[in-house]
Amino acid sequence: MERLESNNNGQIYKFDFLFFKRFFRLASFMFPAFVSVPVLLCMFLLCLSLLEQVVINRIGFLPSEYYTILGNKDEQSFKDIILKTFLFILTEAFLSSTISYVTSILHIWWRQKLTVSLHKEYFTDVLYYYVNILNKKVDNPDQRIADDLDNMCKIFSQIFAPVIISPFITAYYVWKVVQMTGYLGPVIILVFFVIATIVNQFLMSPVVNYVYKKEKCEGDFRFKHMQIRVNAESMAFYQSGATEMFKTNSKLFDLLQAQYKLAQRKYALTFSIKFYDYVGSILNYIILAIPIFTGVFDNLTPVQLSALISSNAFITIYLISCFTKLIDLSSLAAQNAGLAHRVAILFEVLKIQKSNQIPTFDSFSSYSDERFNIPETDQTAIALLHKETNEDNSRSSDSSNVAISVKNLTYRIPSSREILCQNLTFQLQSGINILVTGESGCGKSSLVRMITGLWPVTSGHIECNIHLGNKGMMCLPQKPYFTNGSLLQQIIYPDREETFNYDPVVQDEIFQYLEKIKLQCLVSRVGQLDKRLDWDWYNELSPGQQQRLCFARLFYHKPKFAALDESTSQINLEAEQVMYSLCKELNITLISIGHRRSLRHYHQIELHLDGNGGWKMEPINL
Helix, strand or coil: CHHHHHHCCCCCCCCCHHHHHHHHHHHHHHCCCCCCHHHHHHHHHHHHHHHHHHHHHHHHHHHHHHHHHHHHCCHHHHHHHHHHHHHHHHHHHHHHHHHHHHHHHHHHHHHHHHHHHHHHHHCCCCHHHHHHHHCCCCCCHHHHHHHHHHHHHHHHHHHHHHHHHHHHHHHHHHHHHHHHHCCHHHHHHHHHHHHHHHHHHHHHHHHHHHHHHHHHHHHHHHHHHHHHHHCHHHHHHHCCHHHHHHHHHHHHHHHHHHHHHHHHHHHHHHHHHHHHHHHHHHHHHHHHHHHHHCCCCCCCCHHHHHHHHHHHHHHHHHHHHHHHHHHHHHHHHHHHHHHHHHHHHHHHHHHHHHHHCCCCHHHHCCCCCCCCCCCHHHHHHHHHHHCCCCHHHHHHCCHHHEEEEEEEEEEECCCCCCEEEEEEEEEEECCCCEEEECCCCCCHHHHHHHHCCCCCCCEEEEEECCCECCCCEEEECCCCCCCCCCHHHHHHCCCCHHHCCCCHHHHHHHHHHHHHCCCHHHHHHHCCCCCCCCCCHHHHCCHHHHHHHHHHHHHHHCCCEEEEECCCCCCCHHHHHHHHHHHHHCCCEEEEECCCHHHHHHCCEEEEECCCECEEEEECCC
16 A cells, blocks of 8 residues: 555656556456457457558559659550549548547447446445545546546557557568668668657656646546535525635646646657657658669669659658657657556555455445354443343344444544544344434544444444345435436435336335325426436435435335434424334334434433543433
């Protein structure tokens, strides 16, 4: 992990061995098998590119034929060559457009393969939570997935074929130039290319690094505007336009500064590229002058010499073009390297986190059928729980009645050393509702994060006898969450609407829940449960309606246990009673976080956190 930390805290990103190492890892996703669509498309693209080179070669020699035909005033041959010229032009137009199309398809396929592979890692358990909330080493993972990856695939699709076929094309034209001028011509061109390559390599590395920084600033600026869009109403209540404008402009100026520095670095690289492009065109005439001034072609007539110069000029110019094309690709390669670093680092962090870091839902939970061995320090809490059940039941209860056992748990905020709670011990047992109380910031919501495996345990441990999810223990977080889609999708979430069983009994049950929690008006608004909607549910529903809809989700799934984090804070006491009464009817055992005294009516045990690391657990006596 230390290597990754240094990568994201001042490392200079270059077009170096680390880039190639990371890019080859990405290539394993881009080319999943030897026989696959991307591989076949690449082979087809290479064949088209080679065929295009053959056509370009034939077109390149046409001017010399025109010189000969026009010099000899051969009318019939002139008509024939006009027809041949148009055929070659049509062929070249077809090949060029097809290459462009196949390149676009490759770009799309690579983006699909890489994005789906990245999503597979990103959405494994709660790794998306880790990289967005806990990990500070990866900036803007959303931009890396949505923009950086796309741009990397686009650039690579454009440079793939030229980089692969250039050595072969170059070798062919070197051989042709050797036939024309001897070895002196190719040596001059090679020396020219080596010098240009060394200079451009020196100029490329700063561009790679500033592409990386510029993309980071792009993500920060976009995230700020997204934050404003999501919280527009809250800002409006505060009348905070001037403050947010200042903060947004600050992000903009950081981005513009990065763009300015990138433009400076690209200026030198572009100057070098253009300089060597034009020097290359002059170099052609220098090489042609060697055999002419040495008398090699003195026996030719002016017409023959003109035709020969034209054909030889094409060979020399195209050889130089092969070298300069590689130089021209250096700018795109530098951009591609910066983007590849950003995408690969996200992959690396997800891989490391998946294998070494915070336990996830499945790894965190124990599905053992054995009874928990209750330590001596837990006897008070167990006694309190047993007071709510008869003695026989308590003695015969097995692990199936205990959802969670917390033993000597000490926890803190992952980025802080301040302990929130020490040596906490309790059980969440079927039929015994627990109310967690305490001042704001004392660690109530953090306890739910610990139970669900979002945060690492400082000391002690948590054992679960039930699946953490909508089929075992479901959580209603403090901030309601709604995905895109229909009203039905919101109710059955996290299940997908495509898997929903449209049983009339189930649908009637959903309507009954909506009626009991007074959300039947939503059905009237949308027309039908499964009607496709493009709503922002946070803008369409009041805070109270959002909480009610989350309870409809809970009642639909009917889990055995549920964790409610301030889940009734925005609804009135009458509605709160309805929610908890329905939970009791559905046999949902609760661990609730809340400040209202009214919540004591629906719980048997109070777990109070004092905010200084201490805690106490006692029965609720009304």
